[in-house]
Amino acid sequence: MSISLSHRLQAIADVIPPGSVVVDVGTDHALLPIYLIQSGVAARVIATDIADGPADVARRNVEAHGLSERISVRCGDGLATVGPGEAQTIVIAGMGGATIRDILAGTPSVVGAARRIIVQPMNLAQHARAYFFTHGFRLVTECALTDGGKYYEIIAAEPGEPVEYEGYHADRVALEMAWMFGPQLLRSPNASVRAHVADTVQRWGERYERMKASRRPAVTQQAEALLARRAWLEGWLHNVGDPITASREATGGTECGNNHTGCH
Ligand SMILES: C[S@@+](CC[C@H](N)C(=O)[O-])C[C@H]1O[C@@H](n2cnc3c(N)ncnc32)[C@H](O)[C@@H]1O
Incomplete structure (x- = not known):
């Protein structure tokens, strides 16, 4: 059965580079990983969650879709279960900006090996952007949408100079x-x-x-x-x-x- 995503998750899927190995941190239901494999966007996906309950739901969903060979479901904090270079694309969605920053700061070897990091903070997005700004990432895409009456921002970063802040240094x-x-x-x-x-x-x-x-x-x-x-x-x-x-x-x-x- 084909998965269809909410506008928010679809907007995240749309900025994932084709052909990479993706890690979805805080995967919960594993909807995004299942969609990424079904649509051919990702080669493989690591779906992680800190809590046993969501990880179990994710594992059951992945099995029900016959995708256990392509989606590895793991239970652990942030990127702790992922090795450096194992994934080129990191997605962290549906969490607070401070949690996203802590996850990124907690595993520099995994973050440093990533080619693209996509975050969707539920609040305090400034923590995620400040992390990127001070750790050698530039924002390649930002998109904003309203879904179900709620405002969401999706931020994609890659290693590089944060030139997009030109004009914001006045004060x-x-x-x-x-x-x-x-x-x-x-x-x-x-x-x-x-x-x-x-x-x-x-x-x-x-x-x-x-x-x-x-x-x-x-x-x-x-x-x-x-x-x-x-x-x-x-x-x-x-x-x-x-x-x-x-x-x-x-x-x-x-x-x-x-x-x-x-x-x-
Ligand atoms: C609201 S859900 C978001 C699910 C999905 N990413 C989405 O955007 O629809 C947040 C999930 O993040 C997980 N989570 C929270 N903190 C985490 C952490 N430090 N590491 C991994 N997962 C975490 C929670 O257990 C929960 O399943």
Whole structure:
């Protein structure tokens, strides 16, 4: 029986290079590995999960589709069950950005041997992007979509210089916003990205109003930092796709508007 994927999983499958060995970390049901073999995209897949329950479900699904020879189901934390060079493509989807960063940081030999890493963080995508930025990866593709009313980002990275951040070095806030929302997504946004940024501006405005009532200096400082980030996003919404103008608007014309966190 042929598997059909959700829009989110299909968007991940679409950026997997054909013919590679893929490891799917946190595979759960193993839908993606089964699809990748059935569609001829992957030669072989390693499907791993930290928990026994999902690994058992994955194993049963793989067997039911007659694919045990091509999909190896393993149980373990992150990439711990994978040898260096065993897979050229790493997929980590459906987890928080901090967990994704920890998995990548936990196995440098496996990550260092990969040709492409595809992540789909459920939150805090800035941790994954900051990891790539500081560990010699460039973002080759970013895509954003709304599926079932939820916003998803899919980020594909390969070894190389992170040239996609050009224009985001004007100040620290610009770089942080690029890590959070994606340098390419901010430069060429679709309707989902614009809606997500507009929604964030509203939520941060509400959070700022709650925080500014506090008398604790630490909270007041955080509130001011939040305001600077919100101002940057508002500038971006007025000049969609132009990070430099967004920085200028947020800071009233100066190159650097955030003295709290330091400038580049
Ligand atoms: C929400 S499911 C996502 C399933 C699938 N990747 C997807 O995107 O549809 C998250 C899965 O990741 C697994 N997981 C969480 N932390 C993990 C880790 N450190 N290493 C491996 N698997 C992990 C969980 O057990 C769970 O099965």
